[in-house]
Amino acid sequence: MTPPGAVQFCIRLLRRQLLLAVRRPLEIGNPLLFFAMVVALFPLGLGPTPETLAGFAPGVLWITALLSNLLTSDAVFRSDFEDGSLEQLLLAPQPLFMSVLAYIGAHWLTTGLLLAAVSPVFALMLNLPAQAIVALVASLLIGTALLSLIGGIGAALTVGLKRGGMLISLLILPLYMPVLIFGSAAVQAAVGGFPVGPYLAILGAMLCLAIALAPLAMAAGLRISIDA
Amino acid sequence: MPTRDSGVPVLAARSLCLERGGRELFRELSFTICAGQLWQIEGANGAGKTSLLRILCGLSRYGFTGQVERFAPLLYLGHQSALKALLTPRENLAFHVSGEGCYGDEQIESALARVGLYGYEDVASHTLSAGQHRRVNLARLLLSDATLWLLDEPFTAIDKAGVDELQALLASHVAGGGAVVMTSHQALDVSCDVRYLNLGTGLAA
Numbered sequence: 001m002t003p004p005g006a007v008q009f010c011i012r013l014l015r016r017q018l019l020l021a022v023r024r025p026l027e028i029g030n031p032l033l034f035f036a037m038v039v040a041l042f043p044l045g046l047g048p049t050p051e052t053l054a055g056f057a058p059g060v061l062w063i064t065a066l067l068s069n070l071l072t073s074d075a076v077f078r079s080d081f082e083d084g085s086l087e088q089l090l091l092a093p094q095p096l097f098m099s100v101l102a103y104i105g106a107h108w109l110t111t112g113l114l115l116a117a118v119s120p121v122f123a124l125m126l127n128l129p130a131q132a133i134v135a136l137v138a139s140l141l142i143g144t145a146l147l148s149l150i151g152g153i154g155a156a157l158t159v160g161l162k163r164g165g166m167l168i169s170l171l172i173l174p175l176y177m178p179v180l181i182f183g184s185a186a187v188q189a190a191v192g193g194f195p196v197g198p199y200l201a202i203l204g205a206m207l208c209l210a211i212a213l214a215p216l217a218m219a220a221g222l223r224i225s226i227d228a
Numbered sequence: 229m230p231t232r233d234s235g236v237p238v239l240a241a242r243s244l245c246l247e248r249g250g251r252e253l254f255r256e257l258s259f260t261i262c263a264g265q266l267w268q269i270e271g272a273n274g275a276g277k278t279s280l281l282r283i284l285c286g287l288s289r290y291g292f293t294g295q296v297e298r299f300a301p302l303l304y305l306g307h308q309s310a311l312k313a314l315l316t317p318r319e320n321l322a323f324h325v326s327g328e329g330c331y332g333d334e335q336i337e338s339a340l341a342r343v344g345l346y347g348y349e350d351v352a353s354h355t356l357s358a359g360q361h362r363r364v365n366l367a368r369l370l371l372s373d374a375t376l377w378l379l380d381e382p383f384t385a386i387d388k389a390g391v392d393e394l395q396a397l398l399a400s401h402v403a404g405g406g407a408v409v410m411t412s413h414q415a416l417d418v419s420c421d422v423r424y425l426n427l428g429t430g431l432a433a
């Protein structure tokens with residue numbers, strides 16, 4: 001029997017990761033709940049005036065989405081490292097580049113995609129103008145995929161450490177900043193009635209760059225972590 | 229199992245040296261493993277058996293000197309079972325991350341039945357015992373057609389009958405032109421020749 005090709009193997013890994021995620025529904029729900037809780041804190045801290053909230057809404061929604069993504073990125077490779085699956089993955093004849101993309105794809109589908117899907121509800125909570133909601137969802141769809149890819153690099157580098165949670169934040173938060181800048185700028189532009197396209201195009205370009213480069217860094221990080 | 233030619237080298241190690249914590253575990257270790265051979269790596273605890281296996285399979289890339297050349301697909305079973313507690317044994321084998329072929333349901337069922345897990349195909353793996361976890365892993369040996377098996381303490385947590393079956397399986401793999409390198413503290417009772425690699429004393433025939 002010949003080993004499956006890279007794409008076929010990717011689909012197998014994606015199905016495996018999604019099945020694992022579905023078996024632990026709490027882990028899918030946690031980032032969404034975190035998102036809801038933090039968004040609910042802002043009216044308490046900033047005051048409930050609709051105008052104040054609307055002014056802060058683009059930034060607040062984006063920062064919260066970023067933090068809830070950060071919360072989960074630590075777990076991308078952790079359980080596979082602990083039970084030895086990661087060793088087997090590294091020995092697979094298929095290119096590791098594609099395999100880690102499958103892991104990140106599954107992570108995005110269970111966090112970023114869902115965050116983007118529920119974000120209109122929280123946008124309404126913060127009184128974000130209706131014309132900016134499409135821009136918010138679009139920027140979050142592209143942006144969270146980027147965040148997952150960048151978070152994966154940190155996860156791959158820290159997976160061998162007992163308590164990598166804090167370190168991963170320090171490692172990848174600086175890399176999150178450009179995503180936050182263009183993501184929240186897209187929403188702000190939509191609020192002001194300016195074209196959103198250029199911001200989304202820049203996010204898309206960053207996503208292309210990350211898809212091409214982040215798996216290389218993740219693969220190298222995993223090899224180092226397994227070797228240590 | 230496909231028939232393979234005996235005597236064809238499947239793995240060659242040249243002048244391997246490994247140092248850990250300022251202590252030299254082995255040096256100038258050179259050997260060639262050919263199809264049809266069963267190798268047992270011996271040595272006291274901490275002699276570097278697992279480290280050597282990890283170097284041979286390619287998981288360790290740094291920290292040692294020497295070269296390893298692999299000429300055939302290999303299957304490595306380490307200390308950890310690499311099973312997902314949330315998946316059933318069937319799913320664990322069907323979605324295995326080691327990148328081997330896609331197995332049919334019947335293949336997986338017959339492999340699980342042969343390792344004594346008939347009836348456990350669809351229960352969550354976290355309800356299985358440590359020995360049963362090891363047995364699911366052994367089903368991978370039956371499914372795989374890798375030529376070279378690298379097994380790290382394959383008898384751990386396996387009951388007596390299971391050890392006998394596994395030894396028979398190793399012998400039949402070797403007879404079919406495969407090669408096995410394993411670490412174990414147990415003396416092997418197999419029908420084929422065993423080559424010993426004692427990390428304390430070097431090569432022994």
